[in-house]
Amino acid sequence: MNWLDTVRWDDKGLVPVIAQEAASGDVLMFAWMNREALQKTAELGQAVYFSRSRGRLWHKGEESGHLQTVHEIRLDCDSDVVLLKVTQLGHEPGIACHTGRHSCFFSLYKDGQWVATEPVLKDPASIYK
Amino acid sequence: MNWLDTVRWDDKGLVPVIAQEAASGDVLMFAWMNREALQKTAELGQAVYFSRSRGRLWHKGEESGHLQTVHEIRLDCDSDVVLLKVTQLGHEPGIACHTGRHSCFFSLYKDGQWVATEPVLKDPASIYK
Numbered sequence: 001m002n003w004l005d006t007v008r009w010d011d012k013g014l015v016p017v018i019a020q021e022a023a024s025g026d027v028l029m030f031a032w033m034n035r036e037a038l039q040k041t042a043e044l045g046q047a048v049y050f051s052r053s054r055g056r057l058w059h060k061g062e063e064s065g066h067l068q069t070v071h072e073i074r075l076d077c078d079s080d081v082v083l084l085k086v087t088q089l090g091h092e093p094g095i096a097c098h099t100g101r102h103s104c105f106f107s108l109y110k111d112g113q114w115v116a117t118e119p120v121l122k123d124p125a126s127i128y129k
Numbered sequence: 130m131n132w133l134d135t136v137r138w139d140d141k142g143l144v145p146v147i148a149q150e151a152a153s154g155d156v157l158m159f160a161w162m163n164r165e166a167l168q169k170t171a172e173l174g175q176a177v178y179f180s181r182s183r184g185r186l187w188h189k190g191e192e193s194g195h196l197q198t199v200h201e202i203r204l205d206c207d208s209d210v211v212l213l214k215v216t217q218l219g220h221e222p223g224i225a226c227h228t229g230r231h232s233c234f235f236s237l238y239k240d241g242q243w244v245a246t247e248p249v250l251k252d253p254a255s256i257y258k
Contacts, residue, residue, distance in 0.1 A: 002241075003238065003241055003242055003243055006243055016145055016159065018147055018156060018159065020154075020156055024154070025149075025153070025154025025155070026154070027147060027149055027156065027212055029205070030145065030147065030205060030210040042238060072237060072238070073237070073238035074234040074235075074236060074237055074238070075234070075236040075238070075243055076158070076159060076233040076234050076236070077226050077227065077228050077230075077233045077235070077236075078233075079236075081159040081233075081234075083156055083234040097206050098206065099206050101206075104205040104206045104207075104210075105203040105204070105205050105210075105212040106203075106206070107203060107204040107205070107206075107208075108201060108202070108203055109132065109171060109201070109202035109203070109204070112131075112132055113132055114132055114135055114204055
């Protein structure tokens with residue numbers, strides 16, 4: 001069986017994807033892939049997602065230069081979630097989030113509120129021209 | 130605003146959740162929560178998911194004893210994905226996967242195939258009686 005057929009695509013033909021930084025173990029972001037995106041990711045060794053808002057493939061970093069080198073592609077026990085081990089390129093430390101932060105998961109629950117915990121490493125206005 | 134209202138629940142009232150082991154950084158599993166599940170998780174300090182297959186709250190470990198202590202609850206930049214930092218209880222090393230493995234993400238893509246890479250730590254038949 002083709003490895004892409006093993007994946008249990010949802011009713012929109014998508015699968016959720018977690019991107020984890022290989023070196024630090026930090027969970028950087030969460031996105032979606034369709035079949036073509038996953039195939040391209042494996043071929044290129046760079047993360048290619050499917051943008052639900054734009055309705056098209058999204059080669060991560062195509063605009064910002066913040067590409068992701070993919071070291072591992074993993075699938076979960078139900079074959080319906082993908083985990084990527086990546087290196088986040090384009091800045092040191094890596095910026096995965098469109099807000100200019102290292103990780104998208106910068107909001108921490110504390111005493112009934114969400115508190116922003118990570119610094120903005122680069123002004124988003126200078127990332128997306 | 131109530132912190133639960135900040136979350137952008139999907140059209141089924143759910144949000145995707147990533148559970149990451151606090152000590153190792155390993156991504157253990159992926160599941161879903163509804164509003165009640167997230168509230169209970171915060172109250173109990175233990176992971177409570179919403180089981181889509183069973184259509185009800187699923188206090189992780191209720192059957193297996195493999196509870197998850199929750200150290201952090203994080204929300205991503207779009208407010209539509211939750212990340213938990215957990216300690217996986219009930220076995221050493223922790224077993225998060227129903228197959229008896231540490232992590233659900235044990236299938237690794239290699240040369241056009243998915244290869245199982247992690248050992249089964251405990252026979253699932255002895256976990257679920």
